[in-house]
Amino acid sequence: MIRTAALALVVLLAGQVEDGSWHAKVNGPISPTGQEIQIDLPSDHHIKNKGGSDGAGLCVFASLNHSAYWHNLAGLQDLFQWMGKYPGGGYPEKVDRMIRKKCEEAHVPVPEFINRETSDLALLERACANGHMPGVTYAFSPTGRYGGQRIAHMVSLVHAKGNEWAILDNNYPGTIEWMSREQFKRAFTGGRDKGWCVIFLSPGPPPIPVN
């Protein structure tokens, strides 16, 4: 009886960690288990989403502007403000077109970036591990923002390690939303087989110097 109970307790406790439901929470740059965030963009560089010239939202370009700050991309750090004079809304081909147009106007080379629909979460994990800030689609909030309603949104992925993932939502600047890997996957793909991501390939900030 005692042996059975001990075995059940061990399996139950070990299994608890795999269930990410308790992870989803809005927090700062420290994860629920005390991990430091991988992509720590200062909050004074966070952007609040708004509409373009036709009222359609600019969440895609808000997310890409966050990435431009992070990757120190010349010519793109005012991308969101610049997009305000154009109709809103974003999709892969428009991102390609507008980034090139903006860089051309700023007389800077177009930076390399990945821009595609994918189901490969390992790509996003590697991106964050290597200091890149992806823009990723987001179909709902696991913490209950938006009243649980479906959304068509793009946010910035700022942590993707193990079972702790986190996003910076440009509708809620200054806060970080933490969740499990599975929760992120559902939000990223929105029930389809793929989500859309944009990842600049320039390096992020250098690491803190240590001896």
Next chain:
Amino acid sequence: MNTILMLGAIAAAQCPIGQCSNREQGTGDRVQQAITKSISAVPYSLPPVPYYWLRINDCNQYALYSSTTGQQVGTYDAEGDRFCRWFAQSKTWSRPEKPPIDPPTRQTAGAIQKGPVSKYVITADGERFPIDETGAINFGVYPSPPGTEGHAVGRVGDEPRDEPPGQKLRLTVIGPKESRQAVLEDVKRSPQLADLAKSFLLSNFGPNDWQVRNGGYVTTGKPTIYVQAPTGKVLHRQDSYSGPDELAQALRKANESYKPEKDPNLSAPLLGLFGIPMEVWLIAAAALWLAWPRGEPS
């Protein structure tokens, strides 16, 4: 004659809500249900705004509703750019006046679905985002227009790079723009540095840039040049620049001496309870089961 002119002026001032043959007033049950659903669908934990617009017909006419009472407050005719307040008790319209919130702009195809009713969500700071036909609030992600899917995107140069670069040594130049420029030009063009620097991740910052301002970097050099391992360990630092030869020598030494397999991993993720992988837990559980003493101790 004056009376006729006056009556004509009053008639012209009335909201033309009756002139669109495709109209739906805000009193029908179906539209009332849409209003109720729209109110309950306002998702934000931010303080709600008191009003919101609902497009009520294909003639670019919008009803203004109070989100606290659910009652229609007025109607805006986008074609004539006129807003009239609706007095529910007397069932009359006011003369044209300024609406309490900015009227909706004409929507282009693709941004708002056409139909008898369109919905918005309005944030506390007045931003307006559409609710699409699936009921999702759209903050700016749309499907690719027909015919554009699959076009080459995100490709620069001859070979598309589909993966983030792996972890390389970092070469960081910090200082005033002129002093950085000399280094960057040499890294790009000088035969001693150009090829060698390709195996480093190159960044450059002004001394007050947020990336280096508070991180413990020396920012007073002219410039300061850091060579670091991916962990941040400083492999080389110089606070001035005397030409490509000296820097090339430092880069070569750093490249040769750096052994990535010796990097300490202080931030290894803890898998399973207390940092022990789940497989180990299961093996431990099995071992515990087998080793547990059987029966009562004598």
